[in-house]
Amino acid sequence: MEEQKVKIGLIGLGTVGTGVVKVLKDFANIEIVKIAVKNLNKKRDIENLDESILTNNPFEIVNNPELDIVVEVIGGVDPAYDLLKTAILNGKHIVTANKELLAKKGQELFALANEKNTVILYEAAIAGGIPIIMPIKTTLTGNKIHKIEAILNGTTNYILTKMEREGVSYEEVLKEAQALGYAETDPTGDVEGYDSAYKIATLATIALNQRVDINKIYREGITKISAKDMKFAKELGYKIKLIALAKLTEENKTDVRVHPMLVSVKDCLAAINGVTNSVVLEGFPVGRVMFAGPGAGMFPTASSVLGDILAIAKSIGSNDILPLMKCSHTINAQQTDINETINKYYIAVTASNTPGVIGCIGEICGRHNISLASVLQKGIDEKNTADIVVITEACKESNIKSAIKELKENSNILNINNLIRVME
Amino acid sequence: MEEQKVKIGLIGLGTVGTGVVKVLKDFANIEIVKIAVKNLNKKRDIENLDESILTNNPFEIVNNPELDIVVEVIGGVDPAYDLLKTAILNGKHIVTANKELLAKKGQELFALANEKNTVILYEAAIAGGIPIIMPIKTTLTGNKIHKIEAILNGTTNYILTKMEREGVSYEEVLKEAQALGYAETDPTGDVEGYDSAYKIATLATIALNQRVDINKIYREGITKISAKDMKFAKELGYKIKLIALAKLTEENKTDVRVHPMLVSVKDCLAAINGVTNSVVLEGFPVGRVMFAGPGAGMFPTASSVLGDILAIAKSIGSNDILPLMKCSHTINAQQTDINETINKYYIAVTASNTPGVIGCIGEICGRHNISLASVLQKGIDEKNTADIVVITEACKESNIKSAIKELKENSNILNINNLIRVME
Numbered sequence: 001m002e003e004q005k006v007k008i009g010l011i012g013l014g015t016v017g018t019g020v021v022k023v024l025k026d027f028a029n030i031e032i033v034k035i036a037v038k039n040l041n042k043k044r045d046i047e048n049l050d051e052s053i054l055t056n057n058p059f060e061i062v063n064n065p066e067l068d069i070v071v072e073v074i075g076g077v078d079p080a081y082d083l084l085k086t087a088i089l090n091g092k093h094i095v096t097a098n099k100e101l102l103a104k105k106g107q108e109l110f111a112l113a114n115e116k117n118t119v120i121l122y123e124a125a126i127a128g129g130i131p132i133i134m135p136i137k138t139t140l141t142g143n144k145i146h147k148i149e150a151i152l153n154g155t156t157n158y159i160l161t162k163m164e165r166e167g168v169s170y171e172e173v174l175k176e177a178q179a180l181g182y183a184e185t186d187p188t189g190d191v192e193g194y195d196s197a198y199k200i201a202t203l204a205t206i207a208l209n210q211r212v213d214i215n216k217i218y219r220e221g222i223t224k225i226s227a228k229d230m231k232f233a234k235e236l237g238y239k240i241k242l243i244a245l246a247k248l249t250e251e252n253k254t255d256v257r258v259h260p261m262l263v264s265v266k267d268c269l270a271a272i273n274g275v276t277n278s279v280v281l282e283g284f285p286v287g288r289v290m291f292a293g294p295g296a297g298m299f300p301t302a303s304s305v306l307g308d309i310l311a312i313a314k315s316i317g318s319n320d321i322l323p324l325m326k327c328s329h330t331i332n333a334q335q336t337d338i339n340e341t342i343n344k345y346y347i348a349v350t351a352s353n354t355p356g357v358i359g360c361i362g363e364i365c366g367r368h369n370i371s372l373a374s375v376l377q378k379g380i381d382e383k384n385t386a387d388i389v390v391i392t393e394a395c396k397e398s399n400i401k402s403a404i405k406e407l408k409e410n411s412n413i414l415n416i417n418n419l420i421r422v423m424e
Numbered sequence: 425m426e427e428q429k430v431k432i433g434l435i436g437l438g439t440v441g442t443g444v445v446k447v448l449k450d451f452a453n454i455e456i457v458k459i460a461v462k463n464l465n466k467k468r469d470i471e472n473l474d475e476s477i478l479t480n481n482p483f484e485i486v487n488n489p490e491l492d493i494v495v496e497v498i499g500g501v502d503p504a505y506d507l508l509k510t511a512i513l514n515g516k517h518i519v520t521a522n523k524e525l526l527a528k529k530g531q532e533l534f535a536l537a538n539e540k541n542t543v544i545l546y547e548a549a550i551a552g553g554i555p556i557i558m559p560i561k562t563t564l565t566g567n568k569i570h571k572i573e574a575i576l577n578g579t580t581n582y583i584l585t586k587m588e589r590e591g592v593s594y595e596e597v598l599k600e601a602q603a604l605g606y607a608e609t610d611p612t613g614d615v616e617g618y619d620s621a622y623k624i625a626t627l628a629t630i631a632l633n634q635r636v637d638i639n640k641i642y643r644e645g646i647t648k649i650s651a652k653d654m655k656f657a658k659e660l661g662y663k664i665k666l667i668a669l670a671k672l673t674e675e676n677k678t679d680v681r682v683h684p685m686l687v688s689v690k691d692c693l694a695a696i697n698g699v700t701n702s703v704v705l706e707g708f709p710v711g712r713v714m715f716a717g718p719g720a721g722m723f724p725t726a727s728s729v730l731g732d733i734l735a736i737a738k739s740i741g742s743n744d745i746l747p748l749m750k751c752s753h754t755i756n757a758q759q760t761d762i763n764e765t766i767n768k769y770y771i772a773v774t775a776s777n778t779p780g781v782i783g784c785i786g787e788i789c790g791r792h793n794i795s796l797a798s799v800l801q802k803g804i805d806e807k808n809t810a811d812i813v814v815i816t817e818a819c820k821e822s823n824i825k826s827a828i829k830e831l832k833e834n835s836n837i838l839n840i841n842n843l844i845r846v847m848e
Contacts (some may be wrong), residue, residue, distance in 0.1 A: 019709065022709075023566065023709050026566075027566065123563055129709075129710040129711055129713060130713055131555075131559035131562075131563035131564060131713070133563075134558065134559060134562050134563045135555035135558060135559055135563075138555075138558045138562065138731060138735055139547055139555035139557075139558045139559075139727075139728060139731035139732075139735075140555060140727065140731060141731055141734050141735070142447065142450075142451065142727070142730040142731055142733075142734050143727055143730075143731075268695060268716065271692060271695050284723065285443065285446075285447050285553075285722075285723035285724065285726050285727040285730070286553040286717065286718070286723070286724055286727035286728075287553055287717065287718045287721070287723065287724050287727075288717060288718070289553060289554055289555070289715070289716065289717030289718075290714070290715070290716040290717060291713070291714070291715055292692065292713065292714040292716075293710065293711065293712060293713030293714060294710070294711045294712070294713075297711070299708065299709035299710070299711065300709065300710055300711050302709050303563075303564065303566070303567055303709040303710035303711075304563060304710075306566040306567075306709070307562060307563035307564060307565055307566055307567075308563075309566075310565050310566050310748075311562055311563075311565070311748060314747045314748050315744075315747065317744075318742055318743060318744050318747075319742060319743055320739075320741075320742050323738045323739065323742075324734075324735060324738050
């Protein structure tokens with residue numbers, strides 16, 4: 001089939017939008033007909049930009065009968081939801097980088113797209129430049145994937161890498177990351193794990209082949225990780241990473257969550273440093289495969305948007321456009337509560353320097369069916385207290401919570417400094 | 425479009441073929457109509473195998489008008505070439521795991537397939553279970569990829585990992601790998617780099633978007649790597665890996681080769697151990713992305729075959745089947761000669777324990793425009809000789825060869841033990 005000249009409308013001309021315009025200039029078969037921006041007068045860093053195609057009314061794009069594809073790179077639910085809904089109703093194909101919208105409104109939008117025989121592609125929404133959606137939907141489509149372990153947020157991975165390498169506090173690194181533009185002024189979305197949760201919601205939905213509800217994803221950020229935790233983890237052979245996790249349990253429930261984890265230095269995810277993202281999938285028959293690369297940034301994100309645009313462009317006019325890329329989920333995941341999950345744990349406490357305090361921790365854990373895998377006691381300070389760190393064997397989250405409660409009540413335990421899950 | 429029942433013929437029922445039959449039993453829309461085997465009487469490890477579908481005449485498959493897809497997993501050029509050519513002429517789609525055939529006859533077969541409007545998919549031929557062909561052809565299709573660094577052979581990576589970890593010789597590990605079935609009785613295809621060369625020929629062709637000639641790929645195996653090289657590399661912060669490399673040079677030539685390289689422990693490829701494969705791509709706009717996973721084995725390879733079969737199955741009946749997956753190369757690569765390439769080098773020599781011998785090495789290198797980046801001298805032995813290892817800065821291969829020639833002639837240099845390229 002001869003490729004046709006494909007007409008696109010772009011909503012958003014921030015970092016990603018600018019990248020998209022820059023990379024599309026080399027593709028003569030793609031024409032950007034219209035770009036919606038917030039501020040028509042803002043100076044743009046784009047050579048030979050034809051300003052007559054800018055509009056501050058995005059509905060001019062989604063209602064434009066001339067367009068084949070609407071590319072949305074503004075993020076957030078409002079007004080992106082209304083815009084894309086209108087675009088789909090008007091028969092447009094969608095390319096979006098909007099992880100929050102997909103996590104919150106994906107089900108509805110995909111159903112609508114199926115009805116209208118259009119496609120929504122979103123390679124850029126998850127793990128930036130890394131090809132992950134397309135491989136899951138195509139090459140791996142026959143696999144039963146039962147586990148995803150991923151680093152999906154560059155900002156938090158940058159902060160944790162820096163803390164680990166320089167031995168400095170979370171607060172210090174955050175300030176520096178904000179100064180460098182790696183973290184936002186209000187870093188909540190990143191550091192509290194919202195961004196990762198949006199991404200794992202969609203990633204788990206397509207990889208595990210059942211609809212994951214963003215509201216049922218357990219989420220915990222990195223703000224409580226201390227320089228001491230980093231140091232203890234290192235001594236025990238681990239790094240600390242913000243992990244987005246999704247797995248099928250033995251009871252065929254779906255365990256999806258985002259929280260910091262101790263990751264063995266032998267695990268490939270431990271080697272993912274700085275703003276890099278990575279996704280590890282485990283399934284049958286493929287086994288364990290890993291993808292890594294830039295999780296954000298103007299050009300890596302534009303690469304994924306470009307790939308989606310070209311895939312649609314190549315298929316426009318076909319009687320069934322990109323059949324493998326359509327949403328095919330009919331089952332709603334039965335999501336586990338965090339208290340039901342099984343994990344190994346890192347527990348860091350400050351204890352009084354009393355003989356038998358380690359035995360006492362072991363005993364309390366034992367009463368809650370928790371075995372200890374390793375124990376680390378660090379030097380006694382002037383107050384005659386000691387830092388004690390234990391790694392447990394796998395146990396139920398509700399049991400560890402009961403044990404922690406009892407530890408808190410024990411007079412030898414002066415403080416519970418942290419409780420972090422450990423990746424197996 | 426409603427999915428049709430798709431009929432396939434399978435040529436080959438060895439490890440990969442058996443895996444394909446096992447995984448396909450879960451897909452009711454795919455019917456294996458016929459399987460060609462060498463030996464009809466061999467006992468097969470497949471439950472409920474209908475032996476009436478076996479044949480020892482593979483032409484019964486490629487000439488069978490009922491079939492939609494021919495899956496070829498016998499390997500080698502003869503008779504696979506004749507079989508697939510006939511199948512394509514008969515309008516069949518092809519799924520193959522045959523890297524040698526693609527490297528040697530790919531151009532002709534792809535041209536024929538384009539003519540007959542059929543597709544040849546080959547995800548399993550390169551890096552086993554890792555999705556790499558589909559991502560390059562789809563998500564990354566708009567990228568200009570300028571470099572590939574890859575570990576594409578599990579046997580050699582297993583041997584090198586074992587040598588590095590246990591400090592043992594190549595010969596010793598090879599024997600063990602043969603006993604475990606990780607290496608073949610005649611290991612030439614793996615250890616001399618032929619297998620990696622076949623794979624990088626096709627991978628470079630699609631990623632760099634120009635036809636790479638297998639006959640012009642420089643190839644060097646791992647048989648000369650010694651336990652001492654491993655040890656010296658480690659002390660200098662490197663591992664030794666068999667690397668398949670492809671890059672565009674500044675003169676817009678194509679530099680494709682397979683040989684051992686020292687890889688910095690900080691590079692993600694250094695963390696690829698055992699039989700795992702990995703492909704790192706560098707391009708614009710994506711930046712640097714990495715893929716890793718099982719490079720061989722019954723089920724990982726079957727996963728890729730399965731993905732290709734399902735992609736075709738989903739598209740059969742479409743007026744333009746998998747347009748992005750078709751061959752679109754029209755340019756023949758201008759391949760560099762190894763002597764023109766620019767590399768850093770590891771040189772290991774045995775020298776007499778004479779004052780100034782390191783200076784003498786530096787002087788000889790200097791005369792050939794080669795600067796030294798680091799030097800390591802190891803203990804003097806009873807013969808009053810010393811092991812000296814140098815790492816050079818980047819220089820031309822022809823220059824290093826002249827320098828080595830001169831070093832050989834120098835009376836202080838008793839032996840040139842090895843010359844290994846170093847990854848930058």
